[in-house]
Amino acid sequence: MLAMSRNDILLFLGFTIAVLAMPIWLQPFGAAYPDLLQRFMIFGIFAVGFNILFGLTGYLSFGHAAFFGVGSYTAVWSFKLLSLDAIPAMLFAIAVSGVFALVIGYLSLRRSGIYFSILTLAFAQMSYNLAYSVLTPITNGETGLQLTLADPRHVDRMFGEAMPGQPVPTLLGQSLGGFAGFYFCAGFLIIAFFIAQRITNSPFGMMLKGIKSNQTRMNYTGFNTKPYTLAAFVISGMYAGLAGALLAVTDPLAGAERMQWTASGEVVLMTILGGAGTLVGPVIGAWLIKYFENIFSAINETILARFWDFLPDGLDHAAVVVSSKFVGEGWFLTLGLVFVLIVVFLPGGIMEGVRRIAHLFNRPDKSSPSQGKAAPQPQPAE
Amino acid sequence: MSTPNVVLHVADVHKRFGGLHALADIDLQVEEGQTHAIIGPNGAGKSTLLNVIIGKLAPTSGQVVFDGAVLTGRKPYQINQLGIARVFQTPEIFADLSVLHNVMIPALAKRDGAFKLNMLRSLDSEVSIRQEAEHMLEDVGMLSSQDMHAGSLSRGDKRRMELAMCLIQHPRLLLLDEPTAGMSRHDTNTTIELLKKIKSRGMTKVIIEHDMHVVFSLADKISVLAQGRIIADGTPDQVRGNPKVQEAYLGGTH
Known part of the structure; x- marks a missing residue:
C-alpha cells in the first residue's frame, strides 16, 4: 500500500x-542564517498546501492567509494557556484551522471560478477585520497577541514553576531558537512534502486532477x-494553519496583518511563480520570493547611490530615484513585474522553464516519456 | 402497453423554455438490450430530451424512470451510479491527463462509488484497475496511445476514448449524443464498427444521430422527433416507410 x-x-x-543541507548550500548566497531559513520552511509548507487546492483541484483561493492567521493565534493561545511546548501548539493549530477551513470551504465551494475566489477573499478580509475589531479580546487587536510572564500556562505550572525571563516556545524543554528552530520547521516541511506527494x-489526487481538468x-x-473539493480545501487550510503555527513558534507574536489579503496574494504568487500543479514548484517559488524579499527590502538609497556611482552626475541621481521605487518598501513593485513576466512568458512557472531546458538536452533520445513526475508535459494544441 | 422488459421509460415529459415548448408530451419506452435511435431535424428537441434523461435539465412536468428508479430530480453523478453513462456531442474528457488515467478514473468511480477519501493509497498499487483500463483500451484499439495526453488526440480518438471511459463502467444504459458528429467518413465507419461490437454485450443504448447511415446501421428501434413531439415510432423499416417522417425529415434533407 x-x-x-x-x-x-x-x-x-x-x-x-536539499532541505536539510540548506545551511550549507545557501552560504554563498548569504541566506544561511536561521531567521531566513525558518521563513523558507514555513512559507514552503504554506505553498505546498495551497498547491493541493489550487494546483491539483484548480480552485483559486484568495483567502488562505485567514487559515495561516488562525494557526498563529491558536498556537500563541496554546503557549499562553497550556504549555510552551511546541507540539500541542502545532496540533491545536492544525485542528482549529481545519475546522475553520471546513466552515469557510463549505460556504465558498457553493460557487466555482471567480465567484469562489471572491468569496474566499471576502471571508479572509472579514476575519482580518474581526481580528482587528470585535475579536480584540482574543487577538489583542493592533498590538498583536504575545507571550507574557503572567500567562497561566496551566500544564507547565503543574510540573513546576515557570522559568525566569521572557517565555519562549520550546520542544521538550529545549529552546527552539536559531538552527534548532530551522530543523524543527524543516522536519515539518519534509513531512508536509511527503504527504502532498x-x-x-x-486515487484521491487523481480525482482532484480530474476535477481541475473537467x-x-x-x-x-x-x-x-x-x-x-471540500477535502482538498480543508487539507490546504490545515497546511496553512501548520505554517502559521510554525511562524508563531519561531516568533511568538501573532498579528492580524498575517490574515490580510496581501498575505493571501503572496502564496498565490509563490505557487504560480514556481509552477502550480507541480510538487517542488511551489516550494521553490516560496523560497525565491522570500529570498528576494529579504534582499530587496534591505536595499536603501545609500546602497543605491553607491551602486549607480559610475554614472555621470545628475544621471546617477535620477537612477537612484527611479530604482529606489523598486526596493525597500517598493519591493512589491519588483515582485509584480517579475510575476507579469512569468505569467506572460512562462505560464507554467519556473518548473516549466526547467522542463523546457531539460527537453532541449533530452531531445536526441525520446525513448522515455516522462512518467508521473511533476506536471504533465505541455503538448502542442490540437 | 408496457412491455415487461422496458428499462427506460420517459413518461409524459414536457419541457418549456419560457414560451418555447421544447418537448411536448414525450412518451418513450426503451427495451432492455436494444439500440434505440432518436432522430429528427435540427431544433426538434433531441438534445433537450437527452439532457432531461441524464438529469442536466429538469422537465417542466412528467418523469423519467430507469429500471424502477425515478431519475427526475437526481443529480448527474447519482444517475451515473445507477448505471447510466453518457457520450457527449463534443467529447468531455480529461484533456490534461493521460489516456490511461482518463479510463482509470471511471473505473474507480464504478468501484469506489461517488466519494472515497483514499488519499494515502498509491495509484501504482491499483493494479487491477490499471489492467482493466488497459484491456478496455485494447478493445477500442487505443492501447498504444495510453501514455499520450488526451488533449492531443485526434477528434475521432477522443471520441473512442470517451466511449472506452463509458464502457469500462459496464453501464446498463449508454446514451450517445451524435457520436459521429464532425467525423470523417473513415472515423464514422470505425465508430459504427465499434458500436456494433459492443451491441453484442447486452447493453441498452439510446443514440441521438443526424447521420441516417449511422442510424440505419445500428438502430433496432427509431423514434422520430419533430418540433418537440414524437411523430413516429418503430423499427427502421416502419419508420422509413412512414409518410409523416418523409415529409418532416427524410424527404427534406436526404
Missing part, C-alpha cells in the same frame, strides 16, 4: 537532502465532486 515508484522515492530523498499520487465529466462519471 505504501509502495512508491522509484522516481517518487528519488524526488523525496533529493528534496529532503502521497496525495498527488493517490468537472462536467467527473459528474457524469459518477463522482460527487463537492466532498472532494
Whole structure:
C-alpha cells in the first residue's frame, strides 16, 4: 500500500537532502542564517498546501492567509494557556484551522471560478477585520497577541514553576531558537512534502486532477465532486494553519496583518511563480520570493547611490530615484513585474522553464516519456 | 402497453423554455438490450430530451424512470451510479491527463462509488484497475496511445476514448449524443464498427444521430422527433416507410 515508484522515492530523498543541507548550500548566497531559513520552511509548507487546492483541484483561493492567521493565534493561545511546548501548539493549530477551513470551504465551494475566489477573499478580509475589531479580546487587536510572564500556562505550572525571563516556545524543554528552530520547521516541511506527494499520487489526487481538468465529466462519471473539493480545501487550510503555527513558534507574536489579503496574494504568487500543479514548484517559488524579499527590502538609497556611482552626475541621481521605487518598501513593485513576466512568458512557472531546458538536452533520445513526475508535459494544441 | 422488459421509460415529459415548448408530451419506452435511435431535424428537441434523461435539465412536468428508479430530480453523478453513462456531442474528457488515467478514473468511480477519501493509497498499487483500463483500451484499439495526453488526440480518438471511459463502467444504459458528429467518413465507419461490437454485450443504448447511415446501421428501434413531439415510432423499416417522417425529415434533407 505504501509502495512508491522509484522516481517518487528519488524526488523525496533529493528534496529532503536539499532541505536539510540548506545551511550549507545557501552560504554563498548569504541566506544561511536561521531567521531566513525558518521563513523558507514555513512559507514552503504554506505553498505546498495551497498547491493541493489550487494546483491539483484548480480552485483559486484568495483567502488562505485567514487559515495561516488562525494557526498563529491558536498556537500563541496554546503557549499562553497550556504549555510552551511546541507540539500541542502545532496540533491545536492544525485542528482549529481545519475546522475553520471546513466552515469557510463549505460556504465558498457553493460557487466555482471567480465567484469562489471572491468569496474566499471576502471571508479572509472579514476575519482580518474581526481580528482587528470585535475579536480584540482574543487577538489583542493592533498590538498583536504575545507571550507574557503572567500567562497561566496551566500544564507547565503543574510540573513546576515557570522559568525566569521572557517565555519562549520550546520542544521538550529545549529552546527552539536559531538552527534548532530551522530543523524543527524543516522536519515539518519534509513531512508536509511527503504527504502532498502521497496525495498527488493517490486515487484521491487523481480525482482532484480530474476535477481541475473537467468537472462536467467527473459528474457524469459518477463522482460527487463537492466532498472532494471540500477535502482538498480543508487539507490546504490545515497546511496553512501548520505554517502559521510554525511562524508563531519561531516568533511568538501573532498579528492580524498575517490574515490580510496581501498575505493571501503572496502564496498565490509563490505557487504560480514556481509552477502550480507541480510538487517542488511551489516550494521553490516560496523560497525565491522570500529570498528576494529579504534582499530587496534591505536595499536603501545609500546602497543605491553607491551602486549607480559610475554614472555621470545628475544621471546617477535620477537612477537612484527611479530604482529606489523598486526596493525597500517598493519591493512589491519588483515582485509584480517579475510575476507579469512569468505569467506572460512562462505560464507554467519556473518548473516549466526547467522542463523546457531539460527537453532541449533530452531531445536526441525520446525513448522515455516522462512518467508521473511533476506536471504533465505541455503538448502542442490540437 | 408496457412491455415487461422496458428499462427506460420517459413518461409524459414536457419541457418549456419560457414560451418555447421544447418537448411536448414525450412518451418513450426503451427495451432492455436494444439500440434505440432518436432522430429528427435540427431544433426538434433531441438534445433537450437527452439532457432531461441524464438529469442536466429538469422537465417542466412528467418523469423519467430507469429500471424502477425515478431519475427526475437526481443529480448527474447519482444517475451515473445507477448505471447510466453518457457520450457527449463534443467529447468531455480529461484533456490534461493521460489516456490511461482518463479510463482509470471511471473505473474507480464504478468501484469506489461517488466519494472515497483514499488519499494515502498509491495509484501504482491499483493494479487491477490499471489492467482493466488497459484491456478496455485494447478493445477500442487505443492501447498504444495510453501514455499520450488526451488533449492531443485526434477528434475521432477522443471520441473512442470517451466511449472506452463509458464502457469500462459496464453501464446498463449508454446514451450517445451524435457520436459521429464532425467525423470523417473513415472515423464514422470505425465508430459504427465499434458500436456494433459492443451491441453484442447486452447493453441498452439510446443514440441521438443526424447521420441516417449511422442510424440505419445500428438502430433496432427509431423514434422520430419533430418540433418537440414524437411523430413516429418503430423499427427502421416502419419508420422509413412512414409518410409523416418523409415529409418532416427524410424527404427534406436526404
